[in-house]
């Protein structure tokens with residue numbers, strides 16, 4: 315991009331603007347074009363959410379919109395009964411929308427599948443019956459470890475249909491991570507595929523899964539989707555082929571009437587200890603939150619729009635906005651199996667042209683990568699159908715924002731920068747695209763029905779423009795209901811700091827004079843790599859499980875492409891010396907234990923690590939060293955010499 319002086323100049327001019335107005339053509343047709351919803355909701359948040367919930371199909375009405383006697387164990391729409399898969403499928407088919415495309419699926423090698431709502435409903439019913447035939451029922455956890463193929467959606471909705479909470483593991487995580495998550499959640503079934511594809515290569519997924527899964531006696535069924543045709547061992551009595559099981563299943567499976575607080579899914583996410591947190595979401599509140607936010611943040615016109623969220627289903631973004639929010643609104647989406655540079659670096663834009671994508675939702679890291687590849691890959695394809703752009707996962711730097719707006723959206727499409735978390739399940743802070751002006755770098759304001767504030771360490775509100783800790787001040791329907799089997803961790807991680815109803819987010823932020831929130835980043839030991847959460851402790855424990863490693867400390871180092879990159883300081887056992895081949899070995903080892911995303915970008919060999927007198931590793935100082943900053947206070951260290959040694963050796967490395 316550096317070699318395009320005209321574009322550079324245009325972007326610089328854009329960067330001088332603080333505000334970007336909503337394009338008039340957009341505002342004229344927008345679902346919401348003023349702040350009246352914000353005002354109505356502020357007046358009576360719970361009543362306002364009730365109104366949104368009533369847009370769903372309920373089998374039985376709720377008695378209480380919000381029960382908070384047991385706070386922070388909140389309950390939404392208590393007593394009400396519904397089914398998520400009924401709301402995502404049956405309801406639309408009954409309304410005559412069966413032939414509407416739910417997904418335009420595009421495979422890595424260019425294969426295409428159109429899946430209508432009617433087909434999805436048929437497959438979901440068969441899959442639900444296949445699960446039932448294996449004895450799976452309400453409350454039984456089902457693991458899902460699948461690539462980005464339509465079967466992943468079928469599997470999730472089938473679980474929702476029978477009330478079996480799913481536990482999806484991102485396909486990029488290792489088999490060991492799957493094992494850990496299946497063990498923690500006591501899963502009785504795992505749905506996976508024979509193999510996966512990545513940029514022309516095939517990997518044997520099921521064989522890998524088998525390698526780790528044998529000791530899990532509670533895992534009684536493995537359902538295997540035939541995807542790549544790669545050789546795949548099947549164990550009698552436990553393993554079943556997906557296609558055979560669905561073909562043998564009864565085509566009709568009525569949707570179970572479930573309590574509003576019935577668990578819908580568990581999704582493991584990184585926390586500040588090595589053990590991932592099993593974040594729990596339930597039925598009625600979750601569906602209300604994602605349905606309203608999908609429709610209004612993306613300004614959906616379900617009969618015209620083609621929505622594309624480029625995330626993987628294995629993350630919360632995929633759960634809420636590829637699957638549940640999209641389907642509950644009867645939207646048509648694109649689902650893409652592949653990588654953004656395969657078979658070529660313009661594939662995303664080719665797909666936008668081919669499917670007439672109107673709403674694109676992606677992450678800042680992907681935007682920065684596209685920027686680096688150059689505008690020619692984007693401009694080679696027609697993007698005139700695009701009318702709205704969104705980002706999620708990390709703060710977007712104003713330059714990437716300007717590029718997204720100017721190059722991708724041709725100055726015509728509002729950009730919604732959406733702040734939320736696995737825990738919040740639904741978008742919380744953003745601009746409503748037809749109603750609020752945009753400020754590059756700031757997410758926007760809390761959505762209707764959401765209250766956010768920036769406070770100091772003691773929970774006192776700070777003044778505008780002062781950085782502090784982000785809190786959410788009132789419960790919202792999509793909020794997490796707990797951590798799977800770890801109620802104490804739920805209380806200590808989110809509520810003890812400020813006391814319910816004030817939820818501790820874990821992000822630093824600033825609210826500016828216009829009430830716009832600027833989210834800075836995490837305040838705990840969580841690293842954000844390309845919009846994906848990684849825990850320093852989890853990566854450290856993977857590194858120290860390598861036989862040659864004595865100790866390790868991991869930090870997130872600022873990185874132009876990925877936001878943060880993992881940098882590991884490693885002390886070896888005995889007299890061992892580190893070299894490049896050991897670096898590769900350690901990276902590989904972490905890849906095996908957690909997944910490729912967690913591999914450290916940089917490994918730095920150190921004789922010792924900076925520790926306090928009580929033995930706590932001072933990661934803050936390592937971060938200062940790695941980012942070339944003046945060292946903070948070193949007087950509390952047991953041996954202040956250590957940091958100077960590390961700094962000196964890194965100086966040598968940089969030369």
Ligand code: PRX
Pocket residue numbers: 583630631705706707708709710731732733734735736737757819820821833834835836842845846847
């Ligand atoms: O630090 C914030 C950052 O991502 C964290 C949540 O990560 P995760 O649970 O994996 O969910 C990501 C997708 C919703 C937050 O605590 N984050 C997310 N969106 C933004 C963001 N930071 C700044 N701006 C955003 N738009």
